[in-house]
Amino acid sequence: MIELGNYNTLKVLRGTSIGLFLGDGEGTEVLLPNKYVPEDFQIDMDMKVFCYLDNNERPIATTLEPYLIRNGYGFLKVVQVGSYGAFLDWGLEKHLLVPFREQATRMEEGKSYVVHCYLDQETYRLTGSSRLKRFLNNEGFDLPVNTEVDLLVGRKTPLGWEVIINDQYKGLVFENDVYKPITVGNRLKGYIKTVRSDLKVDVSLQPIGAKMLEPTANGILEKLREHNGFLGLHDKSDPEEIKRTLHLSKKAFKKAIGTLYKERKISIKEDGIYLLEST
Incomplete structure (x- = not known):
């Protein structure tokens, strides 16, 4: 078939x-x-x-590769608005139609939107939709906490960023868990943080607990090497300064430099942290 x-x-x-x-x-x-x-x-x-x-x-x-496949999600640009709806570039010669009835907000030429591709059972045509809620269902969600997942950023809300998890589930990254710039349409790696009784899923952009230490510590080491072995950050630094410099929370930063200090990879002084020569 x-x-x-x-x-x-x-x-x-x-x-x-x-x-x-x-x-x-x-x-x-x-x-x-x-x-x-x-x-x-x-x-x-x-x-x-x-x-x-x-x-x-x-x-x-x-043999062309589309930007999304059937039952998948993508961030596509509108190339034309016609009498039936908007036509989006999905990497193929024939554009993907999003009928007006399938537009969560009226689409405009030149702008990009997160859409779902599905097979319309009435017309038997591949169709796009930005009405994402009716395609995302967390029933049967069984991913354990701290599982690494693929994310597509859907939209900004007062609480944070709605994300599509593994092209199947709906999740939320709370604003206070975001330590680097993100925007609608970004594809990111994330980690399951909490699965609530009502099947709402909280997602972190960083590993949680012990799993977080190795990538976070390695990231700090790379940053030190980029800055000639010194960063003017320490355990009393302002959280916003740490966030701007390393895209980390202060808590994650303190845990990571504690680990690096115990491993004798850095020294911690009043003016910041220093990369040891042997590292």
Whole structure:
């Protein structure tokens, strides 16, 4: 079965004047146009392609890589607004349509939005939507605390930043847990912080507890090397200064330099921390 809106591994069946016909082994075929045919193809070889509908609503294959796939999320730019909705650049020749009914706020040409791609069961077309809430569901969430996850920043709220976790779940990074500049559309690594009884998920941008020490300490060492072995920070430094310089909370900073001091990688003096020569 060939799945529209996703990558498919298909077999090269035959070559024609317009391209290669690829098959799924179940009798379904799709055209890979000449412009995407690799020079070293062979009949019966397997080929990984992305399949979608072309401008004539016919299934077609491409070796181009879209910015998101079916049931996924991406941050896409509006290239045109028409009578049916907004057309977004998703890395393919045919743009992704977000109908007006699927726009959380009216989209404007030239601006970018976080959208979901799904297969419309009525039209059987790949469609975009910025009404994200109806696609995100935390039912069945079972990721343990401190699990590393992929995040897509969705929108700013009074509490912090809503994020999409692993293209599936909804989470929140509280404002006081943000120690570096972020904005809508950023893709980041995060860590599960708390899973509440109502299935709301809090996310941290830094590892939690003991797992945090190694990357945080290594980050401080790199910063010291960049600044000729000295940083004018210490345990009495202003938290905002630490945040600006290292993108860390003061608590995380103090734990990390404590670890580095015990490992004899730094010395701590009244004016700041120094990288030891042997490090």
